[in-house]
Amino acid sequence: MTSFLLRDARLVDLDGSGTPDRPVDARIVAGRVAEVAPDLPPDGAPEVGAEGRWLMPGLWDQHVHLTQWSLTAARLDLAGARSAAQAVALVRDRLAEWPDLPVIGWGHRPTDWPEDPLVSTLDAIDTDQPVVLIAGDGHHGWLNSIALLTLALPSREGVVAEGEWFSAYARLATMLGDDGTGPEAILRTQEQAAALGVVGITDLEFAGGPDEWVSRWEAGAGLLQVRVAAYADGLGAVIERGLRTGDVLPGCDDRARMGPLKIISDGSLNTRTAWCSEPYAGPAPLGFPHGQPNQTPEELRHLLRRATEHGLDVAVHAIGDLAVGEALDAIADTGARGSIEHAQLVRRDDVRRMADLGVTASVQPAHLVDDRDATDRLWPDRGDRCFAFRWMLDDGVSLALGSDAPVAPLDPWLAVAAAVHRTVDGREPWYAEQAITLREALAASTAGLGTVAAGHPADLVLLDDDPLGSWGGRLPAPTVAATWVGGRLVHGGA
Numbered sequence: 001m002t003s004f005l006l007r008d009a010r011l012v013d014l015d016g017s018g019t020p021d022r023p024v025d026a027r028i029v030a031g032r033v034a035e036v037a038p039d040l041p042p043d044g045a046p047e048v049g050a051e052g053r054w055l056m057p058g059l060w061d062q063h064v065h066l067t068q069w070s071l072t073a074a075r076l077d078l079a080g081a082r083s084a085a086q087a088v089a090l091v092r093d094r095l096a097e098w099p100d101l102p103v104i105g106w107g108h109r110p111t112d113w114p115e116d117p118l119v120s121t122l123d124a125i126d127t128d129q130p131v132v133l134i135a136g137d138g139h140h141g142w143l144n145s146i147a148l149l150t151l152a153l154p155s156r157e158g159v160v161a162e163g164e165w166f167s168a169y170a171r172l173a174t175m176l177g178d179d180g181t182g183p184e185a186i187l188r189t190q191e192q193a194a195a196l197g198v199v200g201i202t203d204l205e206f207a208g209g210p211d212e213w214v215s216r217w218e219a220g221a222g223l224l225q226v227r228v229a230a231y232a233d234g235l236g237a238v239i240e241r242g243l244r245t246g247d248v249l250p251g252c253d254d255r256a257r258m259g260p261l262k263i264i265s266d267g268s269l270n271t272r273t274a275w276c277s278e279p280y281a282g283p284a285p286l287g288f289p290h291g292q293p294n295q296t297p298e299e300l301r302h303l304l305r306r307a308t309e310h311g312l313d314v315a316v317h318a319i320g321d322l323a324v325g326e327a328l329d330a331i332a333d334t335g336a337r338g339s340i341e342h343a344q345l346v347r348r349d350d351v352r353r354m355a356d357l358g359v360t361a362s363v364q365p366a367h368l369v370d371d372r373d374a375t376d377r378l379w380p381d382r383g384d385r386c387f388a389f390r391w392m393l394d395d396g397v398s399l400a401l402g403s404d405a406p407v408a409p410l411d412p413w414l415a416v417a418a419a420v421h422r423t424v425d426g427r428e429p430w431y432a433e434q435a436i437t438l439r440e441a442l443a444a445s446t447a448g449l450g451t452v453a454a455g456h457p458a459d460l461v462l463l464d465d466d467p468l469g470s471w472g473g474r475l476p477a478p479t480v481a482a483t484w485v486g487g488r489l490v491h492g493g494a
């Protein structure tokens with residue numbers, strides 16, 4: 001059913017232009033909002049009673065690694081480990097419980113640990129099983145020698161980082177067999193998102209890409225709007241098939257579309273590889289006091305030019321301020337369109353350039369909660385230029401919020417709360433002057449169309465309370481009564 005008449009819904013005033021005091025009806029025809037007005041005459045389509053609940057456009061998470069997010073639940077959670085010794089204790093517990101399974105852990109953040117994560121520390125655990133511990137920021141793996149051997153990586157004493165890790169990561173699934181990333185698991189994960197009011201995601205998963213989503217769709221695992229990115233190693237195949245950003249993927253319906261070309265131009269804060277104009281505080285264990293770029297300027301421009309010539313937007317991961325500046329230079333030189341992903345640390349002038357160039361800032365507010373201590377330690381002089389939402393909106397940059405799940409949970413309400421309050425854990429707000437309003441944060445978590453109106457896609461969410469009302473952007477979020485994608489009910493029911 002993609003046509004129905006929704007009765008008695010209050011409109012959430014997302015664009016701030018005022019909405020009717022009394023509930024209205026919304027006529028949904030073939031997956032689109034055809035009419036919004038009080039007391040619409042029936043047209044034979046089924047009627048759904050909203051009973052005065054609040055209607056707004058559905059939420060988007062613009063930065064997700066969906067396969068990894070699906071896997072996260074099955075993984076050993078190391079986010080709470082405060083030292084290598086604590087992480088090892090958790091690994092030992094898991095092996096005592098399941099001695100015949102490899103240990104895949106996730107979430108450790110060794111920046112603040114008293115000791116470095118070393119291969120020999122994991123080798124001291126008495127097991128024949130591979131142990132693979134994936135850092136909370138995704139930028140390195142801490143492996144035991146058996147895992148290094150299994151993944152055909154040279155032996156070493158430290159972690160496997162950046163490019164070497166990303167290609168090893170892609171081989172991890174093969175090592176584990178079908179480990180919960182099949183169509184059923186992917187559908188379940190989308191259903192969980194729909195229960196939070198999510199109607200769409202941009203999937204920036206490292207492996208798989210468009211082909212994987214085509215087979216998921218064939219297997220009946222399609223649910224949400226999905227924009228699927230390709231990486232440089234899959235760019236040739238995408239171009240060969242003539243897929244442009246926005247095109248429906250072959251064999252799928254119009255929910256599954258080609259997304260951007262994703263380019264990882266620098267590293268991360270916690271791994272000290274984000275590329276910065278000023279050096280990190282403290283030692284530089286990897287030998288790059290400023291972090292470093294992953295491509296030469298020529299390589300970056302070549303990729304942007306190739307994508308642009310073939311109708312693809314770009315999504316350039318840039319966390320350090322020098323990486324953001326360089327990405328903007330390259331975008332200006334090549335005429336590329338798209339987004340900077342993360343834009344965690346920015347220079348004031350680069351925010352203005354972002355607006356001038358029409359580049360979207362795709363930022364994940366929950367990271368400001370996770371990274372505030374690491375920032376105070378590693379970038380003690382520049383926290384005021386991190387997650388600069390206020391500057392971005394004041395300068396007219398188009399802002400798109402997301403989670404970077406599994407780095408943070410796939411939960412747009414958490415993103416909104418962090419963007420509005422600059423804290424979600426009871427600590428004092430972190431650089432409160434960069435906060436944005438609840439209305440701004442909600443708008444940045446939708447497709448950008450504003451208050452529900454005729455002509456919009458029927459990607460909608462119905463809430464028990466006004467999200468601009470007493471909720472105030474503090475978790476827990478308002479209850480989601482129903483979510484529709486293209487007029488199909490994907491969660492709940494009114």
Ligand SMILES: [Zn+2]
Pocket residue numbers: 063064065204404
């Ligand atoms: Zn990411």
